[in-house]
Amino acid sequence: MRVVLLGPPGAGKGTQALKIAKEFDIPHISTGDIFRQNLRDNTELGKLAKEYMDKGLLVPDEVTNRIVEDRLQKEDCQKGFLLDGYPRNIPQAEELDKFLEERGHSLTAVINIQVEREALIDRITGRRVCPVCGATYHIKTSPPKVDNVCDKCGSELIQRSDDKLESVVKRLEVYEKETKPLIDYYTRKDILVNIDGNKSIDEVFEDIKKALLGDRRNDIH
Ligand code: ADP
Ligand code: AMP
Numbered sequence: 212m213r214v215v216l217l218g219p220p221g222a223g224k225g226t227q228a229l230k231i232a233k234e235f236d237i238p239h240i241s242t243g244d245i246f247r248q249n250l251r252d253n254t255e256l257g258k259l260a261k262e263y264m265d266k267g268l269l270v271p272d273e274v275t276n277r278i279v280e281d282r283l284q285k286e287d288c289q290k291g292f293l294l295d296g297y298p299r300n301i302p303q304a305e306e307l308d309k310f311l312e313e314r315g316h317s318l319t320a321v322i323n324i325q326v327e328r329e330a331l332i333d334r335i336t337g338r339r340v341c342p343v344c345g346a347t348y349h350i351k352t353s354p355p356k357v358d359n360v361c362d363k364c365g366s367e368l369i370q371r372s373d374d375k376l377e378s379v380v381k382r383l384e385v386y387e388k389e390t391k392p393l394i395d396y397y398t399r400k401d402i403l404v405n406i407d408g409n410k411s412i413d414e415v416f417e418d419i420k421k422a423l424l425g426d427r428r429n430d431i432h
Contacts (some may be wrong), residue, residue, distance in 0.1 A: 218324035307359030
């Protein structure tokens, strides 16, 4: 199963990705997570990505495409994968198609999580993440048991530097201009599934599961 999770920042892609990856036993590949890990490890890639991330801009395609292609060639992706936050514009989507086609593969489904703009701003500005294990919380809708402490590993939670209101507005603008056209792109390929992301985390997951199991019955790849 080769799946892309599409949706604006804050739609719940990362939250759902963890659950989908576990349920279907496929690796979860988040370009944002890869950039943040590099930033923590103080690599050249991390330093370069930070310049774009803090401004709410996309990291250049040639850098991002190379990282994803390297990752997709790892052994664990042979059984399938779940891409979260990639592709994020038409050139990335075309590159991904080309990469898969060259290997005789194609995407099984693109799950498009839809949430209204007002809710997105609340979700992103209230998001808190664990810098150690990557768990995601929300100060109102899914707070940790102990204030600001990760339930899973006990580390202190942080707010992502690009989750402050100034960057969020820019990121939503970039989404509208660059990422939203992917909805048409994948609709034309007849692999887009729209999911109502305004429901609870568990309900959204159930809807995604149903969509993927439906698709899997026809999955000839
Ligand atoms: P994305 O990866 O799409 O940017 P996240 O999965 O990080 O989004 O979710 C953004 C924020 O919204 C997080 O704080 C998360 O806890 C919260 N969240 C995710 N899904 C839901 C939901 N269905 N209802 C309410 N809050 C949610
Ligand atoms: P995310 O964790 O998906 O919200 O991504 C955080 C930031 O990482 C984005 O605002 C971009 O700066 C960068 N990023 C993540 N994925 C991509 C991508 N596919 N192409 C370019 N930049 C990306």
